[in-house]
């Protein structure tokens with residue numbers, strides 16, 4: 334503990350994951366989904382986080398995960414949670430600069446563990462930190478490797494509009510949102526047959542018109558609806574238009590949480606994310622979000638406005654679309670049979 338913390342006055346401030354004091358252990362109705370519920374965008378970062386991760390997921394009715402995990406953790410996860418995990422291949426994020434040879438080896442390693450998707454993190458912050466671009470010549474061999482293996486691509490392009498209006502205003506350093514989407518689309522056009530996921534509603538939930546154009550232009554593009562605070566803020570902000578967008582594009586949107594595990598992230602933290610997503614997509618809840626949104630002032634914290642999506646749309650986003658996407662890649666989740674209770 335730092336000196337500052339050690340001497341700080343004790344406060345009664347509630348935790349950032351539960352500013353409204355919800356009892357996340359209260360039961361939530363089981364999802365009305367036929368088949369398994371899949372979280373298509375998650376970050377289970379260490380196998381030791383697995384027990385509380387799966388306990389929390391079970392409480393919220395989420396069965397299986399597509400996760401961006403370090404390669405070093407992957408074998409243990411597959412052993413301990415058979416049939417519940419598929420991996421999206423990622424580079425070694427903690428490196429100061431990208432190591433393309435290492436990433437190439439990791440893609441092969443993940444492929445050998447059954448992974449059929451690769452993540453390209455191309456947010457403004459990552460473009461700046463790693464001095465790379467999706468459309469750069471150095472990325473070509475990676476893209477060729479991925480597509481020639483028949484793997485799918487997930488891209489993170491864009492970021493919250495609040496960040497473009499805030500920390501990304503130096504365009505000479507970060508570029509503009511328009512430039513970022515030109516970069517993405519120029520590469521997506523080159524690989525029209527590659528199944529593609531635009532993370533976090535294509536990185537621009539604030540602009541449903543842009544998302545509609547992307548979906549209409551690129552038939553192999555799907556969008557995941559991951560990132561809890563971002564989605565709560567921006568989907569709630571245009572609740573009725575967002576609901577129409579989800580219904581119109583029900584076959585193209587895949588549920589993801591963007592849940593990130595951590596040594597200090599227990600049941601309540603993980604529960605807050607699943608709780609907010611389920612309220613947002615399934616219910617007509619109108620009320621405060623339990624999660625502090627650091628992008629907004631204390632006195633303007635967001636009101637969560639649930640979309641109350643029709644059952645058929647929920648079936649698509651929680652199950653059907655993910656299953657269909659994975660099936661194209663030759664993948665499925667195969668849960669082990671339930672343990673038999675002895676009769677008599």
Ligand SMILES: [Zn+2]
Pocket residue numbers: 374375376591
């Ligand atoms: Zn993520």
